[in-house]
Amino acid sequence: MKITDQLIKGKANLEVYSETLIELGQADRNIMAVTSDSRGSGKLTPFADKLPEQLVEVGIAEQNLVGVAAGLAAAGKKVFATSPSCFLATRSLEQIKNDVAYSNYPVNLVGISAGVSYGALGSTHHSLHDVAVLRAINNIVVVVPADNFEAREAVKAAAASDKPFFLKFGKKNMPHLHTADEKFEIGKASIIVEGTDVAFIACGETVAPAFEAAQKLNEQGISARVISMHTIKPLDTETILKAARECKTVITVEEHSVNGGLGEACASTILEAGISVPFKRVGLPDEETVAGSQAEIFNHYGISGEGLARTARTCINKIQT
């Protein structure tokens, strides 16, 4: 994108997931969606209507969801086990660890309404831990797409892969950050916009606010790079280190606890390479999350164009003093 481009609203990434899965499912009858009474929230009702034989409903039983998905995958099915991320990543964690990752069957786990998408429903329904727990599981690809393009490409990549995947989707309509002809590669971050003063390394629904921050900073003569680190595992360490070497400060942004997520992954990468750069993690702090909508929660914790621009200025001022 160009820094002056207006953001154009697209669809929710979840809707793109559903549309892509229908396309894939129509072409390949082995594509299956497994849901835990979550077809509505997963936007999979059209999939269920069009491809009823390819949807398996297990009821509100997330452990069984993942076990059944692993069994189906072992029999050659290309399975998308779809459930709210808050439940999928912890209620079913042992099934993810053993039945999918350790047993090495290519189940695609789809965490829907992720992060604080269910904002006002409270912490039971927030998933601020999913990336942290899955980063510690061997043999799973973790992808958090930023926009409709990344969402679509990630679903296609997961369907084509013989590796277990975890895909994380939110409910909000996301602005387009890519053109349809761009390249997408699992494990290779996307540079949304180039810059040299600040590097925002973000993922998922926080990439758009990072871009808005870059626009505000640009007006003030500060050049910001915005990176969509859509694949958190395996991590694109090359792009992280390049940013740490070329930019004056690095700010990570995630809709996740600051503990164990993208920020810590970047920090350890930079530190182990022996690079010293002013660094700031922006995300949800280790406290009971404030009540409110996703937008209100984002604003509260500075995950907004204005909030992130302010954080960037603070970081740069520190360097200069």
Add this chain to the structure above:
Amino acid sequence: MGNIQTRIESSSWPSDNRRRENRPSWNLESGTWNLELGTWNLKMKKYTNLELKQKSIHLRKALLKYIKLANAGHTGGDLSCIDILNVLYNDVLNVSPETVNDPNRDRYIQSKGHAVEALYVVLADAGFFPMSELETLCKYQSKYVGHPTRKVKGIEFNTGALGHGLPISAGLALAAKKDGAPYRVFTMLGDGELAEGSNWEAAMMAAHYKLDNLVAILDHNTLQITGRNVEVCSPHPIAEKWLAFGWNVIEVNGHDFEQLREVLNAAPAVPRKPTFVLANTVKGKGISFMEDVKKWHHGVPSDEEYEKALTELDAQLAR
């Protein structure tokens, strides 16, 4: 240990003279037996009950040998389920070393993964890998770790955390239904394992999807690591629970080859219902001082105990 080695090498292993057999399968749609010959190219010897019984004694000797060598293992549970595994792999399952990748092979998922030594010796005896490889059991860099893993030929899933086998098996059985494939799925659970909630999630779902190609076998030896099931957290009434969940329930003596063969070969026994086989077993079965004693859950015999166990098993062979 030298003494043990001599004893094992001198024990004769039954020769494996398998023959081909074609297995009929139940066609759910037409409600008839599919007798299309040639679709099943089994290489399976038909053993007599006496031959299976003798084989089980050899298998017991083998699993004790490798537990002794590894100085680790779940001896009691191995001995309670070995007869069931013997019947599965030598009389029931349509799977062989040659057909481990055949999409239509029968699947066996060992939910009570800790009884892995029993599974390893049965697989080795059936030709999936050389028995001698089990000398590395639980050793540094061995693929024969203390719970089933897919690195071992013939093993379908990495199990050992309890409450996982039934959901996985339900998924496999559902895939067979979706594909109209003829294979059956067997899993074995421990009775202590019934406390895991995931079993009941899968029990509900398997009945909902009418997975008559699914058989869950309970190795009901009544003991778990802490003591009697009824004292730890009672699973009773067991049969009534599974009946209430919509399953076909059959109770058998888990050490009676006639009963095991009849019941396990009957799958799918009742159209549109999964089958639960409540197999009453004895923990430590076959070794007098291990039978029904909880300390043998993961007890390893001393040299003296090992010799005594072998003497007992040899005496059973001679009978």
